[in-house]
Amino acid sequence: MIFDPSIEEFFQKLGQPKKLKRGDSLFSMGEVPHYLYLVRTGLLGSNILAESGSELLVRLFAPGQLVGHRALLVDEKYHSNAIALQDSLVLSVEKELAVESLQKNSKFCFSVLKMLGKELAFTENRMMSLTEKDVTARVAEALIYLRELYPDYKWTRKEIAEFCASTAPTVIKVMAKLEEEGYISQKGREFHIIDREGLLQVCQCEP
């Protein structure tokens, strides 16, 4: 993820540090937003749970990423939960201060705008993948993305499943197939990407 100097500077100056332990919640669905956050270290994830009970890992936040900006801008309650997947450090700035700064400081505002643009592009692409591609392609895509987003994190099959809108058993079966075909290797709960190029082919939905 690309760090934006102007956003970093803003939080450096005005942000209050907040430590989160793995599993801690930053905010929950339905709450009213009071802060804008920036991830410093660690990893957060935002998920929505459907009426059916199944969860979807909507977005992941690595260091350098803003959290809570959408709800803050739209002036609505949070529609997803944000939890720490790892021990993390975030900086927080009060909503009023953040909004005020965005309105006054056009350089800062433009930086946030660009970041939001990237997220929208990413989300639209994901929507496309999730709706049009088969599980194999979705899992392959997820493996590459998740591995590269956070190389050291031990992704569980369930998390991978929630990210690609599938289920743990299915992810396991697909990963077994991908291993057999030489794209990845698995030892214990870890997995490694052996043939990134090949996997990318798989993402394009082979016949």
Next chain:
Amino acid sequence: MIFDPSIEEFFQKLGQPKKLKRGDSLFSMGEVPHYLYLVRTGLLGSNILAESGSELLVRLFAPGQLVGHRALLVDEKYHSNAIALQDSLVLSVEKELAVESLQKNSKFCFSVLKMLGKELAFTENRMMSLTEKDVTARVAEALIYLRELYPDYKWTRKEIAEFCASTAPTVIKVMAKLEEEGYISQKGREFHIIDREGLLQVCQCEP
């Protein structure tokens, strides 16, 4: 859709009008963005086509909405097509001028930021719906949204299907069921929503 005075003013002052006939393309996948657009009248849609051949109606643009801002901000090529679903009028501003204005005019920038935030929220909700809900719920949701977005437009079953990531035959079957249950009425190619409340219930994925 909410019109933002500051965005309207900007395009009022600097925008070049451009007329589109139904079916005309505003831009296509892979092209380099040169303009920022604002829809004045009519209706545009952006779609992505998968390798499999199936299309997804990613987003719809009614009057007051910006088009092309994402690709412009992210500085990438378009990843979707934008076509006029109806005869439309859009205002265009050159990319450089738009970017410059965003960087200088923080009020304008903040307006665009808010609009982008809304779109991101909308897209995330849609991603959720498309991946977690069954066809019936998705069609019900699509009917409400599409009807309210543009009450006079004669949506085809195929367009509805592309919007809710399904197929025409399935949409037809679901609509027949919804009619039978008294939620909607159909005469010829038109449909009307009779029981909006009931339909909303259906969206929440009844058992």
Next chain:
DNA sequence: CGTTAGTTTGAGGCAGATCAACTTTGGTGG
């Protein structure tokens, strides 16, 4: 080592896609 959380496997079922044939609609030109 015991306990819990995560993983693996196989059997079975079903929602919804696909396909193809048929009908209706509505716009167009003779």
Next chain:
DNA sequence: CCACCAAAGTTGATCTGCCTCAAACTAACG
């Protein structure tokens, strides 16, 4: 105004990818 035709809608039969469920296994951690 009617006949025509392309585009859109409709229907039923069939098929399949993936989910579901449940049971057994394995890793990791105190």
